[in-house]
Structure formats: C-alpha cells, structure tokens
Amino acid sequence: MIFLSAAGLNLKAENLIQNISARTTQSLNGKWNYIIDPYETGYYDYRYNAFDKSQNPGNGAYYLDKKPKNASELIEYSFNTTSTLMVPGDWNSQDDKLLYYEGAIWYRRLFDYKKTDANNRVFVHFGAINYESDIYLNGKKLGKHIGGFTPFNYEITGLLKETENSLVVKVDNKRKREGVPTLNTDWWNYGGITRDVTLLEVAPSFIEDYLVQLKKNSPNEITGFVQLNGNNKSQTVTVQIPELKIKVNATADSAGKAVFSIVNKKIVRWSTENPKLYQVEISCDNDKVTDKIGFRNIETRGTDILLNGKSIFLRGICIHEENALRGGRAYSESDAEMLLNSAKELNCNYVRLAHYPHSENMLRKADEMGILVWEEDPVYWTIQWENPSTFENAKQQLTDVITRDKNRACVIIWSMANETPVSDARNEFLRKLAAHARSLDNTRLISAALEVHGSKNPREKIVEDYFADYVDIVNFNEYVGWYDGTPDKCDQIEWNIKYNKPVMISEFGAGALQGFHGDINARFTEEYQEYLYQKNLAMISKIPQLRGLSPWILYDFRSPKRVLPVIQDGWNRKGLIGENGTKKKAFFVLLDFYKQKEKEYLNK
Numbered sequence: 001m002i003f004l005s006a007a008g009l010n011l012k013a014e015n016l017i018q019n020i021s022a023r024t025t026q027s028l029n030g031k032w033n034y035i036i037d038p039y040e041t042g043y044y045d046y047r048y049n050a051f052d053k054s055q056n057p058g059n060g061a062y063y064l065d066k067k068p069k070n071a072s073e074l075i076e077y078s079f080n081t082t083s084t085l086m087v088p089g090d091w092n093s094q095d096d097k098l099l100y101y102e103g104a105i106w107y108r109r110l111f112d113y114k115k116t117d118a119n120n121r122v123f124v125h126f127g128a129i130n131y132e133s134d135i136y137l138n139g140k141k142l143g144k145h146i147g148g149f150t151p152f153n154y155e156i157t158g159l160l161k162e163t164e165n166s167l168v169v170k171v172d173n174k175r176k177r178e179g180v181p182t183l184n185t186d187w188w189n190y191g192g193i194t195r196d197v198t199l200l201e202v203a204p205s206f207i208e209d210y211l212v213q214l215k216k217n218s219p220n221e222i223t224g225f226v227q228l229n230g231n232n233k234s235q236t237v238t239v240q241i242p243e244l245k246i247k248v249n250a251t252a253d254s255a256g257k258a259v260f261s262i263v264n265k266k267i268v269r270w271s272t273e274n275p276k277l278y279q280v281e282i283s284c285d286n287d288k289v290t291d292k293i294g295f296r297n298i299e300t301r302g303t304d305i306l307l308n309g310k311s312i313f314l315r316g317i318c319i320h321e322e323n324a325l326r327g328g329r330a331y332s333e334s335d336a337e338m339l340l341n342s343a344k345e346l347n348c349n350y351v352r353l354a355h356y357p358h359s360e361n362m363l364r365k366a367d368e369m370g371i372l373v374w375e376e377d378p379v380y381w382t383i384q385w386e387n388p389s390t391f392e393n394a395k396q397q398l399t400d401v402i403t404r405d406k407n408r409a410c411v412i413i414w415s416m417a418n419e420t421p422v423s424d425a426r427n428e429f430l431r432k433l434a435a436h437a438r439s440l441d442n443t444r445l446i447s448a449a450l451e452v453h454g455s456k457n458p459r460e461k462i463v464e465d466y467f468a469d470y471v472d473i474v475n476f477n478e479y480v481g482w483y484d485g486t487p488d489k490c491d492q493i494e495w496n497i498k499y500n501k502p503v504m505i506s507e508f509g510a511g512a513l514q515g516f517h518g519d520i521n522a523r524f525t526e527e528y529q530e531y532l533y534q535k536n537l538a539m540i541s542k543i544p545q546l547r548g549l550s551p552w553i554l555y556d557f558r559s560p561k562r563v564l565p566v567i568q569d570g571w572n573r574k575g576l577i578g579e580n581g582t583k584k585k586a587f588f589v590l591l592d593f594y595k596q597k598e599k600e601y602l603n604k
C-alpha cells in the first residue's frame with residue numbers, strides 16, 4: 001500500500017485490518033454511478049494541476065460531487081444521472097465500450113450509516129482496485145492507493161454522517177512502465193473496483209491484526225501475536241481454541257502488541273486429506289474476532305517437500321483470477337469454488353495463483369478444501385529493476401498479501417516473481433524482496449518462476465540462476481514443444497539442474513482451441529496439446545529432484561496479446577478447459593499422471 005497525501009507527501013500506510021468478514025459490517029457492494037474520464041478532466045484543472053491539491057478546487061473537481069444550487073450555476077458533470085457499474089466487478093465485462101478501456105473512471109456511491117454505538121470507529125475497506133485509486137469521502141481525500149490486487153482501508157470516523165455520505169473513487173488502470181506489473185503482461189488489464197467494499201465498525205480500541213500459526217518445525221506449539229489499535233493499548237488479550245480447551249492470556253505492550261505461545265499435544269494438523277480448521281477466538285476488553293484456522297508444518301529437506309513431516313508431491317495447476325464462464329475477473333466465493341472444484345477434478349492438491357494476489361475468497365476456500373497454494377507478487381517479466389519506487393511498490397504489495405493471508409494454512413509458498421531476465425539489478429531486487437518476505441514470515445517457503453537456458457549441446461537444458469540460491473524450491477517455466485520446438489523434442493532433452501533442493505515446473509503448456517481436432521503435429525488442435533502433455537510429463541519425470549508441477553493453465557483466459565482470428569480472438573488457449581467449461585483432451589492426460597503420483601506418494 002503506498003499512500004500520498006493531498007500535499008504529495010509519502011505517508012505511512014494505514015494498517016490493514018485482519019478478517020473483515022468477522023466484524024460488524026455494512027456492505028457497499030452493488031450499483032455505483034460512474035463517469036468515464038479519459039482526459040482526467042475531473043482530476044486536473046486546465047493548467048494540469050490536480051484539483052485535490054488546490055486550496056480552491058472550484059466546480060470542476062468531481063470528488064466534490066456537486067449539484068448546481070440554481071439554474072445559473074455551471075457544473076459540467078453529474079453522478080446522479082449517469083449509468084451504474086456493479087461493485088465488485090471489472091468494468092470491461094460490464095459495458096461493451098469498456099472492453100479495452102484503459103484510463104480513469106470515477107465511481108460514486110451514496111450511503112447512510114448509523115453507528116451501533118456513538119463511541120465506535122468506522123473504517124472503509126477495499127478488497128482491491130485495479131490499478132491506482134484516489135479515494136474521497138464527503139469531499140475530503142482519504143488517500144491514494146497503488147497496486148491492483150491487494151486490500152487497503154481508511155478510517156472515516158470523523159467524516160461520517162448519518163445520511164447521504166458520498167464516497168467517490170477515481171480508478172485508473174492505465175499501465176505504467178514503472179508499475180508492478182509493468183506495461184507488458186499476457187493477461188487482460190481489467191479495471192475497476194474488482195473486490196468487495198465494506199464499512200466496518202469497531203470499538204475505540206480494537207483487534208486490528210493477529211497471527212495464530214504453528215511455530216516453524218513444531219507440531220504442537222502455536223505462536224503468534226495480537227495487535228491492538230486505539231488509545232487503550234496495554235490491555236490483556238485472550239486467545240481461545242475451545243475444541244482444544246486452549247485459553248491463554250497475554251498482555252499487550254505500549255505499542256499494542258501481545259505475543260503468545262501455546263503448547264498442546266492434541267492439535268490435529270491441517271492436511272490436504274484432512275483440512276482441519278479450528279474455531280479461534282481472540283478477544284480484548286471491548287472486541288472479539290473469531291476465525292477458522294488450520295495448523296500445519298511445511299519445510300524442505302534435501303530435495304523433499306515435507307507437509308507435516310511427510311514427503312509430498314505437489315500436483316498443481318496455474319490459475320488466473322478470471323471466471324471464463326461468466327466472463328471477467330473472478331472475485332466471489334462462488335468463483336473461487338468453481339475454480340478450485342475444477343482443480344480438484346484434475347486431482348490437484350495444489351494451485352499456483354498466478355500472477356498477482358487473488359481475492360481472499362480463494363484462500364479461505366482452499367483452506368476449507370485442503371488445497372495447497374502458491375501466492376505471487378506481480379513482479380512479472382521486465383519491471384524497472386533499478387527504480388527504487390518500483391521496488392517499494394513490489395515490497396508493499398508483498399507485505400499486504402502476507403499480512404492478509406498469514407493465517408491461512410493452505411498457503412505454503414510465497415513467490416517473488418515470474419520469468420524475470422537475469423541482471424545484477426534484478427538479482428539484487430529479488431534478493432531484497434525474498435529477505436523481506438522471510439522477515440515477515442519465516443514459516444513458509446520462498447520461490448519464483450525462473451527460466452531455463454540452453455547450452456552448446458542442443459540437447460542440454462540448464463537451470464542456473466543467481467536467485468535459485470535464495471529460494472527453498474527451484475521452480476522454472478519451460479515451453480519445450482511449444483515455444484521451443486515441437487513435442488518430439490522432449491525426447492531429446494537432458495536436464496542439468498545442480499541444486500540439491502526440491503525442483504518444480506511452474507509452467508509448461510500448449511495452446512488448443514476446445515473442439516478443434518486434427519493431427520498431433522497441428523498447432524492449436526486438442527491432439528497437439530494432448531501429445532505435448534504426454535511428452536512433457538515423460539520428460540520432466542526424468543528430473544530426480546522433481547517434487548511437483550503447475551502446468552499452464554486451468555482455463556483459457558483473455559489476453560489482448562492473442563490475436564489469431566478464429567483460434568484465439570483475444571484468448572490465450574493454453575487452458576486445459578475451454579472458455580465454455582468443456583475439458584480438452586490434455587486434461588485427462590494430466591489427471592492420469594496425478595492419479596499415479598498420488599498412489600506413488602501414499603506410502604512415502
């Protein structure tokens with residue numbers, strides 16, 4: 001989260017509030033009025049100065065949400081008479097003329113709010129807005145947020161009225177060279193308020209955040225903290241897990257942080273076969289939050305990945321945050337269910353959530369369904385490695401996803417980046433990012449999707465990367481048979497991977513139009529894709545350290561880079577399932593492979 005005040009100064013981000021759904025809330029989802037503003041007329045005056053930095057913004061500033069007081073007053077916009085967009089939701093799939101739109105759109109929502117207690121505090125929480133947003137309540141700026149896939153919140157206690165509050169959000173999804181991600185990606189740049197907007201009401205001193213997880217390498221010691229927010233910080237907090245008869249008190253320090261540790265021999269650990277979640281209750285004087293939390297250990301030993309001490313093979317698949325069947329960004333519980341059910345049908349025990357943090361619903365569903373998860377910072381391809389603000393941006397997005405999901409047992413891997421070109425600046429960037437991730441969370445594994453290199457020997461494939469020394473699992477993308485020859489090439493490959501660490505293939509794949517049939521050598525047929533999967537699975541099985549894979553990708557997904565008429569028409573066709581929900585032939589090849597792998601690892 002990066003905040004700029006109206007004066008353009010960097011301010012400390014407001015701390016994220018944990019577990020919104022367990023609070024007293026009022027949803028602001030639904031219809032919001034909107035104004036399309038490609039020239040940012042409502043943001044800049046005619047000298048290109050931002051209205052919200054001016055002492056006297058006048059009638060042109062849309063965030064003031066003005067109405068003419070009489071017939072002669074000049075106001076050249078109106079939210080009251082515009083059409084509406086649904087929130088949450090991307091704008092591209094809601095209005096034909098917005099399909100390719102990249103620019104600014106102003107959203108406005110009116111609401112009434114009556115507090116349940118006059119002393120309480122109220123926050124507005126956004127699940128995600130892509131990419132940059134300026135937020136205003138009742139004509140006052142709350143802040144600016146950068147980053148399209150992470151949550152943020154502002155306190156609005158002092159600005160709130162009982163009736164007719166005007167919440168105005170300027171959303172801008174223009175791609176930027178210095179952004180994270182940058183200009184060039186292979187996915188749709190969905191704009192809008194893409195996740196829930198929620199008002200939450202809390203006591204004057206309340207539980208802002210908490211961590212309740214097993215200590216690294218310990219099967220029976222739960223450690224963590226509770227962070228309080230408010231004037232009365234030095235309180236006693238209580239953590240209870242009734243099913244385990246656990247009740248522990250801890251006293252917060254002057255900064256409001258209470259740390260605790262609980263040893264209990266009866267903990268049933270969360271696993272993919274038995275995704276056990278416990279009801280955890282955290283309370284202080286005037287606040288109580290309950291959550292469902294699983295406890296598990298994850299570590300690597302030599303070339304093995306151990307879940308609760310047992311060697312596992314990660315039977316995975318990559319997923320974009322898109323619901324091809326409905327069209328548009330995925331965000332809801334039912335979207336998460338649909339995507340993860342498809343992964344289950346493929347006999348997956350693991351998903352790679354590419355290429356940015358997905359909605360919290362995905363993680364909560366994966367926790368319930370017993371699916372292990374890779375989460376990824378949107379450090380993709382060629383971002384500006386030497387730009388300090390690009391680094392700060394990537395670091396903040398990583399901080400926010402770790403803050404949000406640190407209590408989810410399903411999350412086992414934090415991924416720093418995808419297919420980034422090796423250079424000194426990139427190496428330093430990723431090294432610092434990984435060190436930061438470890439400083440925030442030492443219990444999970446660090447990885448990144450690296451690349452493969454050729455050598456003078458045309459049969460040899462080398463995985464060698466400065467950053468591989470800093471990861472727990474060496475993951476790499478390879479496209480042998482698609483961008484690199486045809487599937488028969490797989491038979492020739494000799495792997496040269498020197499690392500004594502678990503190795504996984506974070507991507508391989510081939511495009512196929514569902515229902516398009518032909519020869520195994522004909523590109524874009526289901527048969528080509530099926531053959532490529534057969535050949536690739538045989539090829540990667542020769543890697544002795546192989547402990548998992550996540551082929552590219554579960555569903556076909558939209559990408560403006562994919563322009564081939566009839567075959568692509570704006571879709572990346574590497575899905576194992578077509579945009580209509582029909583499984584392609586390769587789906588069943590991978591399913592068979594995963595059934596075998598499951599058997600093979602049963603008694604390890």
Ligand code: GCB
Nearest residue numbers: 186418419477507552572574
């Ligand atoms: C990749 C990228 C992924 C692309 C995919 C493709 O290596 O990581 O974002 O969509 O290849 O289809 O080319």
